[in-house]
């Protein structure tokens with residue numbers, strides 16, 4: 414049995430072998446590579462493409478996230494899943510969820526755009542963030558305006574590092590509006606591998622924040638757990 | 642020739658038919674529209690504004706429900722008026738005063754040339770009784786959610802012709818439906834024509850439609866009795882009035898969860914947190930924008946809500 418999360422941006426496969434979690438991640442358009450030789454009846458799917466990929470059963474990312482997070486943090490109250498195209502906030506206590514898929518400022522694609530603009534790798538964003546001496550205030554919570562504000566900050570003399578940190582703060586502020594009162598929260602999704610973004614979010618929320626070792630595969634694991 | 646009177650929201654059809662005219666609810670065509678209106682806030686008002694101003698719908702005059710309902714309609718209604726269509730603005734009282742409402746209805750009647758068919762309200766009353774039965778049958782699993790919704794929503798203008806409408810509702814076929822989750826749909830009606838069917842296919846059976854229920858529960862025989870009943874139209878009244886009414890109806894129908902449908906750029910979105918804190922049911926809020934079939938992002942929310950209901 415495998416858990417398969419084919420999201421808007423990446424595809425993730427998880428299996429549990431001898432009690433150990435094994436996973437593979439690829440781009441969404443290559444999802445087929447993850448399941449060569451695997452029968453549909455051995456797949457529990459989740460993610461945007463859950464119903465279009467072969468599967469024995471499917472479950473939404475919301476429910477999958479709850480099951481996946483429980484594996485790492487059994488007492489979690491709130492989950493924030495920041496993926497490629499949207500951000501999902503799940504309040505486990507109230508059995509409630511909200512999805513932001515309208516505003517680009519709250520999605521991984523937004524930070525990807527910033528990285529592309531500076532011609533740096535996404536994986537380097539965190540180290541640029543740490544080197545910032547000042548944080549420029551990016552006031553716009555709308556993605557499109559934030560990008561033009563970013564350019565004016567460069568004109569005003571802020572360094573690349575500082576502007577990147579400013580964008581992480583703008584991003585984190587946008588997300589913080591969605592987060593309910595809670596003592597702690599668990600972050601998952603590919604975008605939370607960006608340490609700069611996580612540190613900005615911690616700073617804004619002033620809450621305990623937990624991140625699993627590999628936050629991107631939690632939903633695939635959750636799908637698997639849901640059916641076993 | 643009977644005059645065709647467009648209405649933008651609930652204006653008692655009893656009154657329009659009694660004045661010898663036929664009402665036409667402009668909202669009926671919007672879910673099927675392919676328009677991308679210019680200068681848009683809410684797609685509902687923007688689309689009817691454009692269609693009426695460009696004469697894409699043939700009407701004789703327009704009644705805009707401006708007070709106690711929607712400010713977008715008030716502005717878009719004026720644009721239609723400026724395009725040359727005779728337009729009347731109608732205001733519901735916030736305090737529920739039936740005397741005030743009666744004076745408003747008197748003005749509508751004057752605008753339409755006075756009462757000419759005083760027997761019509763009685764006929765409509767009989768049809769609304771059938772509407773209430775249809776609503777009950779759905780809650781008992783005898784009618785599909787979508788078929789029922791389509792009938793109930795048509796009670797705003799009774800298909801512009803009482804005989805045709807009577808015929809249509811007599812054709813509705815009973816079935817046996819296994820209700821999985823009893824859902825109340827509150828707020829404005831979805832702009833997606835397949836919404837009820839999609840929700841039902843995903844295990845969410847809408848058994849209460851807040852606004853369409855308003856369309857069938859008010860009636861009257863003459864201006865005075867119509868005013869006494871319609872003054873309790875919940876959407877025009879203070880929120881606590883509406884909430885009390887909802888609490889009662891939802892309990893009666895034994896609902897499992899609520900879908901609060903809101904529309905992009907609509908003030909009803911501001912009511913979401915108040916409704917959440919006063920209605921003690923799991924609640925999913927969705928926001929629609931342009932018309933068309935239910936988008937995938939909304940289907941995801943519906944499916945996740947079903948899973949949440951089944952977890953609790």
Ligand SMILES: Nc1ncnc2c1ncn2[C@@H]1O[C@H](COP(=O)(O)OP(=O)(O)OP(=O)(O)O)[C@@H](O)[C@H]1O
Pocket residue numbers: 419420421422423424460461495496497498499500521522524525535536538601602603604605606607629
């Ligand atoms: N090492 C990394 N550092 C920074 N960002 C990363 C890293 N790895 C992945 N990302 C970001 O994670 C995003 C993809 O996350 P994820 O795999 O959770 O998305 P998804 O599940 O496909 O999307 P969605 O849930 O919105 O459908 C990409 O937008 C990418 O920018």
Ligand code: SF4
Pocket residue numbers: 683684685686710711712713714829904906907908909
């Ligand atoms: S959805 Fe809201 S803004 Fe749009 S017409 Fe209805 S009340 Fe007005």
Ligand SMILES: [Mg+2]
Pocket residue numbers: 420421460474496497602632
């Ligand atoms: Mg995802």
